[in-house]
Amino acid sequence: MPILEHARKIISLVLLTAVLSGCAATGNDRQDTLYQDLGERSGIADIVEDLLYRIVDDPRIAFQFRGMDVGQFHQNLTDQLCELSGGPCSYTGRSMVEVHTGMNVTESQFNALAEHLILAMEKQGVSTGAQNRLLKKLIPLHPEITHL
Numbered sequence: 845m846p847i848l849e850h851a852r853k854i855i856s857l858v859l860l861t862a863v864l865s866g867c868a869a870t871g872n873d874r875q876d877t878l879y880q881d882l883g884e885r886s887g888i889a890d891i892v893e894d895l896l897y898r899i900v901d902d903p904r905i906a907f908q909f910r911g912m913d914v915g916q917f918h919q920n921l922t923d924q925l926c927e928l929s930g931g932p933c934s935y936t937g938r939s940m941v942e943v944h945t946g947m948n949v950t951e952s953q954f955n956a957l958a959e960h961l962i963l964a965m966e967k968q969g970v971s972t973g974a975q976n977r978l979l980k981k982l983i984p985l986h987p988e989i990t991h992l
C-alpha cells in the first residue's frame with residue numbers, strides 16, 4: 845500500500861475513534877445531568893410534593909390513594925426518581941409490583957399520573973428534554989404498575 849494511502853487510513857481511524865468516544869462521552873454526560881436538570885434531590889422533592897397535590901385533586905385517581913402514608917410516599921417516590929435520574933440516592937421502598945398489586949391501575953389512571961408529573965415538572969421549570977428523559981425511564985415500570 846502506498847505510504848500516503850496508509851497514512852490516510854490511520855488518520856481516518858483515529859478520527860472515527862475520536863468521534864465515537866465523543867458520542868459516548870456526550871451520552872454519559874446527558875445521563876449524569878438529568879439529576880441536575882431536575883434540580884437535584886430538593887428539586888425532585890418539590891416536584892413530588894406538587895404531584896401529590898395534583899393527585900388528591902384529581903377524581904380520576906384520588907380514590908386510589910385514600911389512606912396512604914403521605915410522608916412515606918413522598919420520601920420513597922423522591923428517592924426512586926432521584927436514583928432513576930442518576931442521583932446519589934437509593935430507593936428503599938417496596939417493589940412496584942408489591943405496591944400496586946390489587947389496585948387494578950388502568951391505562952387512563954397511569955396516564956393521568958404521568959400528566960400530573962409533567963405539569964409538576966413544568967411548574968418546577970424543568971426543560972421539555974429533561975422531562976422526556978425522565979418519562980423514558982419510567983416507561984419500563986408500566987407493566988409493573990398497571991392491571992395488577
Ligand code: HEM
Binds near residue numbers: 909917938939955982
Ligand atoms: C410512573 C408511575 C408510577 C410510579 C413511578 C409509582 C411509584 C410509586 C412509589 C415509589 C410508591 C411508594 C412505595 C412505598 O412506599 O413502598 C408508590 C405508592 C403508591 N402508588 Fe404508585 N407509582 C406510579 C403510578 C401509580 C398510579 C397510576 C397509581 C394509581 C392510580 C398509583 C398508586 C399508588 C398508591 C395508592 C401508593 C401507596 C401505596 C401504599 O402506601 O400502600 N401509583 N408508587
